[in-house]
Amino acid sequence: MDRSTLLFALAALGTAGSALAPPSLRAQAASDLHARIDELATAVNDQVVAWRRDVHAHPELGFREFRTAALVAEHLRSLDIDVTTEVGRTGVVGVLRGSRPGPVVALRADMDGLPVTELADVPFASKATAEWLGREVGVMHACGHDNHVAILMGVASVLSEMRDELPGTVKFFFQPAEEGPGGAAPMIADGAMENPDVDAVFGLHVFPMAVGTIAYRPGGMLASSDGLRIVVRGVQTHGAMPWGGVDPIVTASQIIMGLQQIVSRQTDLSDSPAVVTIGQIEGGNRGNIIPDTVLMVGTVRTLNPETRTDVHERIRRIAENIAEANGAEAEVTIDLGYPVTVNDPDLTGRMESSLRRVAGEGLTIMPPALGAEDFSYFAREAPGLFIGLGISPPEDPSLWHPNHSPYFYADERALPIGVRALASLAVDYLSGPPISEDRDR
Ligand SMILES: [Zn+2]
Ligand SMILES: [Zn+2]
Structure with a gap:
């Protein structure tokens, strides 16, 4: 055993959350980390709600997410996270290095709105307009990407507070133009998945399901x-x-x-x-x-x-x-449009307990859906898991609307669930054993 191997082994022994630690210690360390995530997610929630309303009131079309990208970059910088802007045109990548060595996980949120005139009855409804195909149109976060942005900003706050306990690196992908022509592929072309190389990637999407629901599916999830x-x-x-x-x-x-x-x-x-x-x-x-x-x-x-x-x-x-x-x-x-969004079966199986801890009885298997998502490009580069987050109030069916509807409504009680889910996926992945890489992708 040479000196560096020995140092590595000693470091691993001292790492209560590591895979090499005895199971009882590992379980205790994991539950401490989870308690910390939940506490920090509660603490940041008012800010997450405020960001969500701000982004909702100022939606921008694909590759024009200038205001949103600036808001995100400023927030990440305030947390002392390394920031690269203009990745895939208007995308932002943040890199948070934990104080302990370990794998690299990426969390992705899409930032773009849609050419839809908002009809939802909320005080922060969008009044934005933009030129689209030669016409002036209303712009709205009718697919709920405002929630994704705010949730991931909240996760950045939570995980930056946990930097000392993080065994590895978290990359934050704020992606443009999911609704077309697609911002994931340009971000990958600009090196988002490299330096450091991403070992696993997670993302979520809000869907009209009851708040408290987290839905996932191993294998093909979206078409x-x-x-x-x-x-x-x-x-x-x-x-x-x-x-x-x-x-x-x-x-x-x-x-x-x-x-x-x-x-x-x-x-x-x-x-x-x-x-x-x-x-x-x-x-x-x-x-x-x-x-x-x-x-x-x-x-x-x-x-x-x-x-x-x-x-x-x-x-x-x-x-x-x-x-x-x-x-x-x-x-x-x-x-060729967006590829199949495939949830890596091994990764999905491994992360199921993280999702269950957050959603409890609300964790469900999603039926296959024939909509498409360009998260699929990230998930072709590294094992990926994409989950659905329920955003509709169970007690008021009149507020359930499909994504892309001018009435699309988000129940903000879903936001802390989203923050806890993504933060837990990142922390649990980083704390667990490495996933085998010898697979044919
Ligand atoms: Zn959409
Ligand atoms: Zn969407």
């Missing part, structure tokens, strides 16, 4: 979302003499019907759901002319990466071969 375009080319001719050309309208109809078999006959729905939708079809301009082309536009959703690849291949095969059988041609373009 991949890909755009689909099929151009069918035939040969134009008179509608009274179809044999003189090649009819792309009939061919397109057959392709649409053929595509239905992918989900109903060819995908193992007992394993993972999928959706193939054609939402737009255009072709021809007169009843007695068979046109030369038809355009179809759609969306494809899947809940695991293998199904995603498989469904894409089937779409191409069906469209191209049906077209060929009719003497036409089909050109299939799939625009």
Whole structure:
């Protein structure tokens, strides 16, 4: 045993929260840390509520989160956290180094609002407007990202107070443009996951579930979302003499019907759901002319990466071969959107007890959802866990609204639960044994 190994072993022995400590000591250390998290989360709660209302009243569209990013950066700096701004354009990364060595965990909040005019009846309702696609529109935190920002700011306060007890490093990702075109990938391109390299990443999203609920799902939790375009080319001719050309309208109809078999006959729905939708079809301009082309536009959703690849291949095969059988041609373009948000099964299993401690009976398994999230990009770089946080008042069903609704309402009693959940995930991860890295990602 060389000197550095010996020092490491001694340091580990002196680390009550370490994996090498006896189980009873570890349990005591963990419960002390949890008590501290809960106490600090309560202490910071008034500020978290104030930040949330402030951010809510001043929403900004994707890649324009200048005010929000400045607020976040100023707060992190006030806590003596290392701050890098303009990561992925308007993103902010904070690095909090604990006073003991250990792994690196990242916590992510998205900062952008939506082009929605707020109709919720709250005193801090948004009056903001912005230019969007050449028009003046209202802007609102209709997806609840104001809560995510405030919660993560609160977590930064809590964990910075616990710096001396932290065995490792916490990175705070305040991400732009989740609602599109996506800020996670640009942040990764700018090095957010490196220096120091992130070992695990956690994020949460508020959903219309009862306050007190935390929902999670091992494996595919949210869908991949890909755009689909099929151009069918035939040969134009008179509608009274179809044999003189090649009819792309009939061919397109057959392709649409053929595509239905992918989900109903060819995908193992007992394993993972999928959706193939054609939402737009255009072709021809007169009843007695068979046109030369038809355009179809759609969306494809899947809940695991293998199904995603498989469904894409089937779409191409069906469209191209049906077209060929009719003497036409089909050109299939799939625009890759956000990947499947996959919760690493090992990490999820390991963190389940942290979530249960915070949510108790409120911890539930979320059914697979076919919305998409660009947290998925972070979770492709390191094992990830994304959880849902209930934000709706159980006693008043009239305030339950879906994300993106102009009436979207957040019950602020959810905020301290979110702070405790993310802080506990970070601390418990850092205090636990390392997760095996030899996996095929
Ligand atoms: Zn959204
Ligand atoms: Zn969202």
